Amino acid sequence: MAEKIIIVDDQYELVDGLRVMLQEELPEVEIETFTSSLAALERARKEQVDLVLTDMRMPAMDGFQFLDELKKLDYALGVVVMTAYGGIETAVQAVKRGAYDFICKPFEFHNLLQSLNNGLENTRLIRKNIKLRRRRSDRTAFADFVGETAPMQRFYDNIRAVARANYTVLIRGESGTGKELTARAIHQESGRRDANLVMVNCPAIPEQLLESQLFGHKKGAFTGADRDYKGLFVEAGGGTICLDEIGDIPLSVQVKLLRVLQDGEIRPLGANKTIKLDVRVLASTNQNLEKKIEQGLFREDLFYRLNVVTIYPPRLSDIRDDIPHLMEHFAKMTCAEQGVDMKIFRPEFIEEMMKRSWPGNVRQLQNMIRRAVIFSPGDEIGLESIKSNNDFPDIPESGDEIMADLPGGVTYKEAKAKIIKKFSCSYMDNLLRRTDGNVSKAAGVSGLSRAAFQKIMNRYKISPAQFRH
Template identity: 40%
Template sequence: MTHQILVVEDDPAHARMLKTLIADWGYEVVLADDGDTGVEQVKSRSFDIVLLDMKMKRLSGMEALKQILEYNPSLPVVMMTAYSSVDTAVEALKIGAYDYLTKPLDFDRLKLTLERILERIFLQSENQHLKERLKSTALHHNILGKSPAMAALLDTLNMVAPTDANVLVTGESGTGKELAAAALHDNSPRKDQPFVRINCAAITPTLLESELFGHAKGAFTGADKKRKGKFLLAHKGSILLDEIGEMTLPMQVKLLRVLQEKEITPVGSDDNISVDVRVIAATNRDLKAMAKQGTFRQDLFFRLNVVTVTIPPLRERPEDIPELVLHFLARFSKKNRREIKGVAPDAMDAMIRYAWPGNVRELMNAVERAVVLARTDYITRMDLPFGQTDESETPDRAHGAGHLENTPLSRIEKQAILSTYAAADGNKSETARRLGITRKTLLKKLKQYGKDK
C-alpha cells in the first residue's frame, strides 16, 4: 500500500520540489496551495501524514492545524517553519502537531521523520489527547460530543430538565434516547427519586397494562399476589416510556387517563391510586404523522409532546466520532481484557467518513468487534466491519445520492440489510421491522450473505 502524504505549501516552486523528492521515496503526494485548500483535502480524502507550512496567505498554518485536528485528531501533522518562527512551531506542538521542521529543510531529517511516523503511525500522543478530551465530557451525564448539534441538544436538556413538563424524546434507533431521558431525570428536582424505564414494544399488549399500572391478587390466571406497576414504582420520580409509538390504541386511552387524572387503577381492582410521576416518552417513529393517520391518539400526542427533544443522528455530527470511539475503546478494552493502545489514522478516518445507519449503537458494536479482533495494539481499518469492503459498498455521507448511481442495487440492498442487522444487535425480528420486510425474507437474505447462523 502506498502511503498518502499531503503537502500544504503556498510557494509553488518549493511545493513542486517537495512533491518530486517525496514521490521518489515511494510515497503518493498531493499538493494544496494554502491552508484552506489543505483542510478541504483532509475532509475529502484519507491521508497518512500532512506536511503543513506555517505561513500562508489565506489561512495560516496554525489555524489550518486546528481545523485538521478538530476533524481527525489522529492524523499526524508536521509543521514546516522558518528559524524565526520556532516559537510558533512549539506552540503548534502544544496544539497537537506531531513535529516541526525548520526551513531550509534538512531532507535526511524529513525522510527520517516520515519513516518514524509511519513506523509509529498509531500515535499515542493523539490518543492521549482524545482521552483527556473524553474525561472533560463527563459533566454531561454520559452524553458525549461537542459538536454544534450536541451543544444545542445539551442546551435544551439543561432548560427542560429542572421543569416538571412531560417530554417526548425523538430520534433514530441507536442515537441515545435513553441517555437523554436519564439526563432529564438526573438534572431535575426528582433526581433522588426513582427513574423507572419500560420498553412498550418489548411487552405484549395484554401484559402492558399490568406492567404499567399493576394488578390485584387474582386479577388473571397466574396473578397469585398483588403487584405494583411501573407508575407506582416511579411515584415522586420519573418514568421513561420507550418505544411509545408501538402502544396499541386501547392502551393509549388508558395512558391518557393517567396523564389527565394523575391516578392509576390496577388491573382487577376498583381502587384509584394517585401518582406523582414525570413522564418522558421516547420513539423513533413520527407520532405527529401517526396521529394524522389515526394510528396514534392525537390527544395523547399533545399530552406527551409538551416539549420535544430530538437526538441528532451520528452522520450529522461526525466531529463527535473520535470522542465516542475512544470512549468505547477504553470500555471494551477493559471488558475484553485487551490492551489496545489506540486507533490508527486510517481507521479513524474511515469511521469519520462512514454514515453509521445504526448510529451510536452501531459504532459501539463496531469498536467492540475491532477490539476483540485487533491483530496489533492498535485498531486498523482492516479490523472494522467495513474495513475490507470496497469503498463503493460503504455508505459515505460525502457522496450523497450521486455516489449510488453506478452501484448495483443488490450491493446497496446487501449493505442496508447487514448494517441494520448489526445495529439491531443481530435481532432478526427487530431487523425485519426496521427494514419493513418479513422475517422470512430477511432470513433468506441473511442465508444468501452467509449470516444465517
C-alpha cells in the same frame, strides 16, 4: 465581572445619598438605584445582581411580592430589607421568606455597610455551592455522553432546561442517537433525581400484559393474577417513568395512559379505587407519530399530552467532529471489556470513519469500533480490521439468489424460515470462526447480548467448541 448591588426606595434623595456613600466604601462594586420595584425587577431579569437593598413599603408592588419575585429569579440573590422602627415584625417575616437581613430606619451607616458586606459574602458562598453541585450533577447526568461540539453543548443546555420543569417530555430522534441516555440525564438533572427512574421498553412487553405491567392489578383480576401487583407507574412514585418507543403501544393502553396524564391517577386492573400519582412522564420514539395519527394508530389527544416539551438528541451526522472522541471512548470501553491493552487508531482509519454517513448513528459507530478492536490483533487499528469483517459469505444479494435454492410451491412462511436459518447459520459460523469460538466476543461484535446470541446458537444447534483451536 464586578459584583452588583441595587438600591430600591421611593425616596430619591435617600437612594442617591446611599449610592454616593456606598461607592466610596465599596469601589469594586457596581451600585445602581431605583425608585420603582418594577423597574428594579426588570433589571434583575436582564442581568445578574448580587445584592438588593430595598424598602418594604413601595408603590405598585409590596415588599413581600418583590422579595418573592427576586428569589424566583435567583435563589442565591441576597436581599436586605429596610423598614421603619414599627415594622420589625414585617422585617422578621421577610427574613423567614428568604431575605438575608433587615435594618431599621434610621440606621447607622456602618451597620448598613456591615450587613451589605455580609450579604455579598453569603451570595458568593451560595453561588459557589451551586456551581459545585452542578459540576457533580453534570459528572453524573452526562457521564455517559461524549461530545464537545456546539450542537452537543446546546443539547446539554436543553437537557438542563427541560429537567428544571416538571412537564411531560417527548424525546424524538433516530435509532441509535441516545434517547435512553437522554431520559436518564433529564431525570438526574431534575429535582426527582433521588427517587426512582423506571425505564419501560414498551415493545418488549406483550400487548396483553402491558396494561397490568404499567398500571398494576389486584389478585384475581385475570387468570394467573395470584397476587396484587402495584405496577410500574406506582414503582416510579415521586420519580420519573420513561416509556420507550411510545409509538408501539396499542390503542387500548393509549386510552388509559391518557387518563393518567390528564388526571394524575391510575386504577389497577380489578381495583375499585384509583391511586393518586406523583410521577413525571418521559416518552421516546423514533417514529413519525403525526403519520401514525393520520393512520388511526396513535391518539391525537395523547400526542398533545405527551408533546408538551420535545427534545431531539443530535444525529451523528450533526456532530461529525465528535466522531474521534467517540471512537476513543468506545475503544477504551471495548478494550476494558475484553481485558486487552488500549489500541490506537491509524490516521486512515479515523479518516474513513469521518467520511461515513452513519444511518445507525452512535450505536452503529459503537458496534463498528467493537468489531475493529476485536479483529485487530496488534496494538493499532487499521482499515484491514473492517475490510475483513465485511467478508460474510453465503449472504444472498438479489431476489433471484434468494429464491434459487428454494423448491417450487413452498409457502411464504416456509420460505422465510429457510432464508432466516440460512442467513443465521452463515452469520454465526463466520463470526464464531473469526473469534475462535469465543461466544462473548462474538456477541459483542454482533451487537447482541450474550444470552440472545446463545439463544440463536441453541436454536440452530451451533456449537462454539468446533471453532476453538
